[in-house]
Amino acid sequence: RQGAILDLLPLAGAELFVDLGGGPAHYACEAVRRHDGLRALLVDLPLTVEVAQGYIADQGEQERV
Numbered sequence: 001r002q003g004a005i006l007d008l009l010p011l012a013g014a015e016l017f018v019d020l021g022g023g024p025a026h027y028a029c030e031a032v033r034r035h036d037g038l039r040a041l042l043v044d045l046p047l048t049v050e051v052a053q054g055y056i057a058d059q060g061e062q063e064r065v
Contacts, residue, residue, distance in 0.1 A: 029059045
């Protein structure tokens with residue numbers, strides 16, 4: 001199940017989720033969907049971030065990721 005790793009992270013009450021090597025932003029988008037008030041920062045190579053921006057926009061999470 002995609003995002004199962006997020007079940008193991010103590011994100012309740014967190015303000016920022018930093019996803020190093022975040023790839024296409026699947027985890028970042030899922031994290032902000034699960035936790036109100038959470039923002040995510042995706043860090044990866046420039047071309048990967050460019051691809052991720054498309055996914056983030058498709059998910060409607062541009063304001064939080």
